[in-house]
Amino acid sequence: MKNYYKIFSFIIISSWFFFSCEKDNLDPLGNWSLTPPSLIIPTDDIAIELDEETPNETVTFNWSPAYSSANFAITYSVVIDTLGSTSFETPILEITSGNSGKDLSLAISHRTLDEYLSYSGYPIDNLAGLSWSVKAKCLERVAYAPSNSISLKRFSTEIIPIKLYVSGTATENNNDLSNAISLKRLNNASGLPSNVHEVYTRLTAGNTFKFYSEKQLPCHQYGTNSNSELVKSGLPITVTESGEYRISVDLDNATYSLLKIEKWSVVGSPINNGWGGDEPLTYQGGGIWKASIQLVNTGGFVFRANENWSYLLKRVVGTTNRVIMESQATSQGVSYEDIPSNNLGHYFITLNLSATGYTYSMEIDNTAPDPIATPNQLFLFANGTMIEQFNKSGDTFSLNKFIPLQASVNYSLNSESNGSGTSYAINGVLGDSSTPDADKVIGNNTITESTNAITVTNDRALRLTIDFSQSKVNWEYYNFKLFHWQTWENRDEFVMTYQHPNTYTITTALNANYDMKFISPWDFDMGSTTPTNLTGTITNGGGSNINNITSAANYLVTINLNDDYQSGTYTFVQQ
Numbered sequence: 001m002k003n004y005y006k007i008f009s010f011i012i013i014s015s016w017f018f019f020s021c022e023k024d025n026l027d028p029l030g031n032w033s034l035t036p037p038s039l040i041i042p043t044d045d046i047a048i049e050l051d052e053e054t055p056n057e058t059v060t061f062n063w064s065p066a067y068s069s070a071n072f073a074i075t076y077s078v079v080i081d082t083l084g085s086t087s088f089e090t091p092i093l094e095i096t097s098g099n100s101g102k103d104l105s106l107a108i109s110h111r112t113l114d115e116y117l118s119y120s121g122y123p124i125d126n127l128a129g130l131s132w133s134v135k136a137k138c139l140e141r142v143a144y145a146p147s148n149s150i151s152l153k154r155f156s157t158e159i160i161p162i163k164l165y166v167s168g169t170a171t172e173n174n175n176d177l178s179n180a181i182s183l184k185r186l187n188n189a190s191g192l193p194s195n196v197h198e199v200y201t202r203l204t205a206g207n208t209f210k211f212y213s214e215k216q217l218p219c220h221q222y223g224t225n226s227n228s229e230l231v232k233s234g235l236p237i238t239v240t241e242s243g244e245y246r247i248s249v250d251l252d253n254a255t256y257s258l259l260k261i262e263k264w265s266v267v268g269s270p271i272n273n274g275w276g277g278d279e280p281l282t283y284q285g286g287g288i289w290k291a292s293i294q295l296v297n298t299g300g301f302v303f304r305a306n307e308n309w310s311y312l313l314k315r316v317v318g319t320t321n322r323v324i325m326e327s328q329a330t331s332q333g334v335s336y337e338d339i340p341s342n343n344l345g346h347y348f349i350t351l352n353l354s355a356t357g358y359t360y361s362m363e364i365d366n367t368a369p370d371p372i373a374t375p376n377q378l379f380l381f382a383n384g385t386m387i388e389q390f391n392k393s394g395d396t397f398s399l400n401k402f403i404p405l406q407a408s409v410n411y412s413l414n415s416e417s418n419g420s421g422t423s424y425a426i427n428g429v430l431g432d433s434s435t436p437d438a439d440k441v442i443g444n445n446t447i448t449e450s451t452n453a454i455t456v457t458n459d460r461a462l463r464l465t466i467d468f469s470q471s472k473v474n475w476e477y478y479n480f481k482l483f484h485w486q487t488w489e490n491r492d493e494f495v496m497t498y499q500h501p502n503t504y505t506i507t508t509a510l511n512a513n514y515d516m517k518f519i520s521p522w523d524f525d526m527g528s529t530t531p532t533n534l535t536g537t538i539t540n541g542g543g544s545n546i547n548n549i550t551s552a553a554n555y556l557v558t559i560n561l562n563d564d565y566q567s568g569t570y571t572f573v574q575q
Contacts, residue, residue: 003248009520017161017203022184027523032136033068034066034074034117034143035143036065036134036136036147037076038063039133039146040062040064042059042060042132043148044149044435046148046151047151047153048152048153049151050110050114051110052110052114052156054110055110055155056111058107058108058327059107059113060105060106061105063105063145065104066143066145067425068138072139074138075101075137075138076097076101076104076136077094077096077101078106079132079144080093080094080116080150081130081131081132082130082507083129084116084145085131088135092117092119092120092130093113093398095112113152114152114155118232118483119218119219120233121153121231121232121234124155124157125252125569127152128151128154129149130149130152131149131151131476131521133145133147133150134470137488139290144386148319150288159220159389160251161214161220161251163183163213164182164212164213164249164251165177165212166180166210166212167181168208169208169566170205170208170237171201171202172202172285172286174459177178177212177216177217178215181201182199182354182355183199183211183247183249183355184198184354184355185197187333188333190329191332191553195255197249198247198248199246199247199355200244200246200247200287202242202244203239203242203244203258205238205239205240205241205437206238207238209236209238210234211256218444219320221233221264222234222249223236224237224256230254230255230256238257241260241438243261243262243435243437244261244283244434245260246259246434250258259305260306260438260439262305263281263306264280264313264411265280265281265303266279266301266305267279267302268299268302268338269298269301270296270297270299271296271447271466271525272396274297276305278307279293282443283511287355288352288354288488290347290348290349290351291349291416292346292349292368292370293347293468293484295341295347297344298341298344298432300338300340300341301341302326303441311327312325313325313326313339313342313360314326314336314337315338316333316351317334318335320321320357323339323360343364344363344369346364346367347362347363347364348362348364349361349362350362368461372448372449372471373468374394374466374468375422376415377416378390378415378466379414379417380403380409380411380413381411381412381413381418382410383410384412384419387452387492394469395467396440396467396468397465397466398463398466398563399464401476401563402461402564403461403463404459404500404563405430405431405460406459406500407459410453410454411455411456412423412456413447414453422447423450424447425451426447426448427447428445429444429455429456429457430443430456430473430475430478431460431475432457437521438477438479440477441477441478443474443475443476444472444475445473445475446471447466447471448502459500461498461563462476462477463475478523478565480496480518480524481494481495481518481520482494482508482517482557483516483517483518484515486515493519494508496518502556502561502568504559504561505557507555507556509555510553510572511549511552512549512550512552513547513550514547515547516548517545522549525540525541526540527545528543529544529546531543531544531547532548536570537541539566540567546570549572553575555575556573557570557572558573
C-alpha cells in the first residue's frame with residue numbers, strides 16, 4: 001500500500017513539474033529566439049509573365065525553414081508587396097502555405113496573382129515590380145525572410161467585377177465596409193447583365209466614398225483622379241452638396257456620374273391638378289421615398305425627379321410593380337407604361353429604389369386627416385398683425401413670392417383679414433428638412449383648424465402653397481451660391497448664408513479677373529447689367545457674368561432679392 005502511495009505521489013509531482021515547464025515554454029516572452037527563413041525560389045530579380053491562356057498554371061515559392069531555439073512549432077505564409085518594401089505588415093497578398101502553414105513551399109496560380117495585382121491597381125499587360133518574402137510565425141513572434149524582388153506581368157484583359165458596393169464617410173453605411181450599400185447591376189438591350197451599376201442614396205458634403213467589389217478587403221476599389229475619371233485604386237470621391245443622389249458607374253468605359261435628386265414626385269391623373277400637379281415624396285433612407293397622397297381620380301401616373309420630364313419612372317410592361325427610368329428602358333431591353341391606379345382616397349405611396357427594389361407600392365392611409373372646408377379667402381398673420389393675403393384657385397391658396405419668416409415670430413392663418421374668422425395651424429414647424437443645405441429644399445405639413453401658433457425652424461423666406469382638399473401646406477426655399485470661375489469646369493461654388501429678409505451673404509477670398517454669378521442650380525441664374533461695378537443690380541436669367549474684382553482679397557458679398565427672386569441688388573466690400 002505504501003508503494004502504491006509513493007508511485008501515486010511521484011505521478012502527481014511529475015505531472016505538476018511537466019505542466020509547469022510546458023507553461024513556461026509556451027510563454028512568448030520567454031528566453032528563446034526565432035531565426036527567419038531563407039528564400040530559395042523564385043530567385044532574386046526574376047520576371048514572370050502570367051499566362052491568361054492557362055490561368056491555373058502556378059508560380060512556386062520555396063524557402064528553407066525558420067528556427068525556434070525552443071523547438072516550438074512554426075507556420076509560414078508567402079507575402080508580396082510593392083517593390084522595395086521593408087515591412088510586410090499590410091501586404092498586397094498573404095497566403096498561408098499548405099498543411100496548416102507547415103509546408104516549406106507554396107504554389108500560387110497565375111489567376112490568383114493577377115487578381116491581387118488588379119486589386120492593387122497595377123495596369124494590365126504590364127510588368128509589376130514587387131518584393132516577396134516569407135513570414136514565419138511562432139506563437140506571437142514573427143520573423144520575415146530577407147526579401148527578393150520579382151516582376152509579374154499581368155494578363156492583357158482587365159478583371160471587371162460583377163458586383164459593386166459604395167462605402168465611405170459620405171454614405172449612409174457610416175463607413176462600415178461590411179455593411180456597404182449595394183449598387184444595382186443593370187441589364188443590357190438583350191436583357192443580360194451589363195457592367196453598368198447604379199444606386200440611389202444619400203451623400204454628405206465634405207466627406208468621401210469609394211466603390212468596392214466586395215464587402216471586405218482585399219477587393220477591387222474604385223475612386224477618381226484629378227480629371228474626375230473613374231480609376232482603380234483612385235482617390236476618394238467627394239460631393240459639394242449634401243442630399244440624395246443617383247450614382248451611375250460604367251465599368252466598361254471607366255466612368256461615373258452623379259445626379260442630385262432634389263425630389264421624387266407623383267405626377268398624373270390620380271392627383272390634384274392631374275398632369276399639371278406635383279405631389280412630392282419624402283426620402284426615408286436606404287434608397288426609399290414615401291408620402292401620403294390624396295388620390296382624387298383613377299388613371300395613370302408616373303414618378304418624376306426634379307420636376308424634369310426627362311427623369312420619369314414608369315412601370316415595366318408585364319410586371320405588377322417594377323419601375324424603370326423611361327430613358328433607360330430601350331438600353332435595358334424592356335417596354336414601359338404609365339402606372340395604372342383605380343384607388344381613391346389617401347394612400348401611402350412608396351418608391352423603392354434600393355438595389356433589390358426599383359418597385360412601388362400603394363397602401364391605404366387610415367391616419368390621413370379629413371379634408372377641411374375651403375374658406376373663401378385666407379390671410380397670414382405675424383404676432384397678430386395681418387401681413388399677407390393669399391390668392392385662391394379652387395381649394396388651393398398660394399403666392400408667387402417668398403415670404404421672409406422668422407423663428408422668433410408666431411404666425412397664424414385666418415379666413416378673415418381682421419382675424420375674426422376660422423383659424424388654422426399646422427402640425428410640426430415650417431422649413432424643417434433633413435436636407436437643409438440642398439439647392440432647393442421642399443417639404444409639407446398637415447393643416448388643421450386650430451388657434452395654435454405656426455412657427456418656422458429658423459429665419460427663412462418660404463414660398464407657401466396651402467391645399468385644403470388635402471389638408472396640406474407645401475413649402476419650399478432656395479440656397480444660393482456665388483459661382484466663381486476662370487475655367488467653368490474648375491469653378492468654385494461658394495455657399496451663401498441666408499439673412500432676414502431675403503438676403504444672402506458670404507465672406508470669402510476672390511481672385512482678380514474671375515467671372516461670377518449668383519446661382520441656385522438651376523432655377524435661378526443671376527447676372528448683372530453693370531458687371532464691372534462693385535455694386536449693382538442682378539436679374540434672374542439675364543445680365544452678364546460679373547467681373548469686378550481687380551485685386552485678389554477677401555470680400556464680403558451680399559445680395560438682396562426682391563420677394564419673387566427674379567431681381568435684386570449686389571455689393572462687394574473688400575475686407
